Amino acid sequence: MSEVQTRSRMRFLPSGSALHKLSALITLLLLILAFSFTSPAFLSVNNGLTVLLQTAVIGLLAIGMTMVIITGGIDLSVGSVLAxxxxxxxxxxxxGLPVVPAMALGVVAGGVCGFVNGLVITKMRITPFVATLGMMMIARGVALQLTGAAPISRLGETFGALGNGSFFRVVEMQANGFPKVIFPGIPYPAVLLLVMAVLGAYLLQRRQIGRHIFSVGSNEEAARLSGVDVVRTKIWAYTASGALAGLAGMVLMSRLVTIQPNEGVMYELDAIAASVIGGASLMGGVGSISGSMIGAFIIGVLRNGLNMAGTSAFIQQIIIGVVVIGAVFIDQMRNRN
Amino acid sequence: MLNTATEKTPLVEMSHIHKRFGGLHAVEDVSVSLNAGEVVGVLGHNGAGKSCLMRILSGAMKPNEGKILINGQEAVIDTPQDARLNGIETIYQTLALANHLDAAANLFLGRELKTRFGNLDDARMFSEAENALRQLNPNFKNLRDAVSNLSGGQRQVIAIARAIYFQAKVLIMDEPTAALGPSETAMVADLTLRLKAEGIGIFLISHDMHDVFELCDRVMVMNKGRNVGTFAIKDVNKDDVLSLIIKGALPDDWTPRGQA
Known part of the structure; x- marks a missing residue:
């Protein structure tokens, strides 16, 4: 009988996605180690929190992107939807609307963009690449048209709270009357990222919708024949991606305390890179939130470390590009054997 | 069209089913019935329309015309969910498995077991799947592996377990033994007879004449989208069936064999 054949696999080695995640994590730690040698200021509490803050936006986008990629799709519109x-x-x-409901409606607007993506992909049967490319242009165009391409500023102090506030901030008044920051606090965006990542991982791993997202990406026809509502599942994933892009927009704009309608250009590519470095397959069916978070932090640490080492932005692009190709190459090497 | 089968209140009755793809008539005015505890073989060339007809019954495809009666009641089967709600389960030729998921996730795909809080109950799904699979194949291992890593036989067992786990009343088996070795084929044959004894109606699509004559009570032969004959198995022999499959007609000297 064929299934009695025992495959000679080394059981003690972590297999499949676990191995990929482990290698990504080791890469991240090696990066941190390398940068702490090149720049003494890299490995400090302050800089660590800065990295957290900078990575929050890409991380939020990567959560939604991962879900979409697992369904076998792609969402190129997140950068524009963010704006x-x-x-x-x-x-x-x-x-005249207060900040909190206005932000909530901003997130809803992102969700609506994602929902439209889902409808175009499932009902009009346009491929995700084209549908979200269209949305990328439409959302950017609407953002620029509504504002006349001018930034919106003077939004009040409360608007800046989400991006700039932090928990457990310890400030001490010095004798000379100036405040001294003892601990800068854990920034709200980092906490928000953690909450959303845990929520996203929970939905993907423990809930029916997550199981269906994996099944749709793994074998769409099989999912349909098994009674999975493929259309609903896809629309759900794109809506989640849009809403998370909206949330990322709130964090980013709040940090700047200004609305920049031309913010977020090319962010979708960082989010895709984070997912792919974290082990998601653009063929669908494979991926994890934890992997994508590691991927987001690899990009964040690279950017930050290279900045501190005085590397130019152009060289940074080259390095991140090489990292993306390298990560996918290693993944394919692993899958081939 | 000759029909020597006896008439009862059928479990399933598909009547005057048409399915067109553009100008192509994939299924043309086909009627067929299935009784409880009966195995009906659906035979024909590749492209004769038998898989198409079965996909209509399993909700994977909508007919252009015709109706389906379940226990004499007209049923609307627009989606695979509708078919399942009517107690119709299908083992697809392609197996319809999600390769990246494990056996339990595939077995319960679309019908996941949940805890009180609506979370996936993976522990219960795993133990249920383990039981179901071990019943079919006591040697089933690697339950936690993605099904893409399993052998063809194991994958087939998962597809079969998925169909019978949920207490089907009607089972459609599309080439269930195509990927199997001899002992597994025998297992599927035993299973088919056991399910039949439990009163389940089975449509069996097969190219294997031996299986067909061993398992079926009746055969229905399709040729170029049409039903060219439904016979009690005792009234035909292999040559008659082959003639129907190839020519679309019985040999000229045919008389019901059972009466001879």
């Missing part, structure tokens, strides 16, 4: 959500929020605040 449009910010613009919606900015205009609502200018119209």
């Amino acid at each position: 449009l959500s910010g613009v919606v929020t900015g205009l609502l605040i200018k119209a």
Whole structure:
């Protein structure tokens, strides 16, 4: 009988995605180690928190992107949707709405963009690449049109709280009357990222929708024949991606305390890179939130470390590009044997 | 069209089913019935429309015309979910497995077991799947592996277990033994007879004449989208069936064999 054949696999080695995640984590630790030698200021509490803050936006985008990629799709619109959500929020605040509901509606606006992506992909049967490429242009165009391409500023102090506030901030008044920051605090965006990542991982691993997302990406026809509502599952994934892009927009714009309608260009590529470095397969069916978070931090640490080492932004692009190709290459090597 | 089968209140009755793809008539005015505890073989060339007809019954495809009666009641089967709600389970030729998921996830795909809080109950799904699979194949191992890493036989066992776990009333088996070795084929044959004894109606698509004559009570032969004959198995022999499959007609000197 064929299934009695025992495959000679070394059981003690972590297999499949676990191995990939482990190698990504080791890469991240090696990067941190290398940068702490090149720049003494790299390995400090302050810089660590800066990395957290900088990675929060890409991380939020990567959570949604991972879900979409697992369904076998792609979402190129998140960078533009991020900007449009910010613009919606900015205009609502200018119209007199308080900050919190305005931000909530900004996130909803992102979700609506994602929902439209899902509808176009499932109902009009347009490939995800083309559908979200269209949305990328539409959302950016709407954001620029609504604002006349001008930033919206003077949004009040509360608008900046989400991006700039932190938990457990310890400030001590010195004798000379100036405050001294003892511990800068854990930034809200980092906490938000953690909460959303845990929520995303929970939905993917422990809930039916997550199981269905994996099944759709693994074998769409099989999922349909098994009674999975493929259309609903895809729309759900794109809506989640859009809403998370909206949330990322809130974090980014709040940090700048200004709405920039031309923010977020090329962010979708960072999010895709984070997912892919973290082990997600663009063929669908494979990926994890934890992997994508490691991927996001690899990109974040690379950017930050290279900045501190004085590397130019152009060289950074080259290095990150090489890392993306390298990560996928290693993954394929692993899959081939 | 000759029909020597006896008439009862059928479990499933597909009547005057048409399915067109553009100008191509994949299924043309086909009627077929299935009784409880009966195995009906659906035979024909590749492209004769038998898989298409079965996909209509399993909700994977919508017919252009025709209706389906379940226990005499007209049933609307637009989606695979509808078919399952009517107690119709299908073992697809392609197996319809999600390769990246493990056996338990595939067995319960679309019908996941949940805990009180709506979370996936993986522990219960795993133990249920283990039981179901071990019943079919006591040597089933690697339950936690993605099914892409399993052998063809194991994958087939998962597809079969998925169909029978949920207490089907009607089972459609599309080439269930195509990927199997001899002992597994015998296991599927035993299983088919056991399910039949439990009163389940089975449509069996097969190219294997030996299986067909061993397992089926009746055969229905399709040729170029049409039903060219439904016979009690005792009334035909292999040559008659082959003639129907190839020519679309019985040998000229045919008389019901059972009466001879």
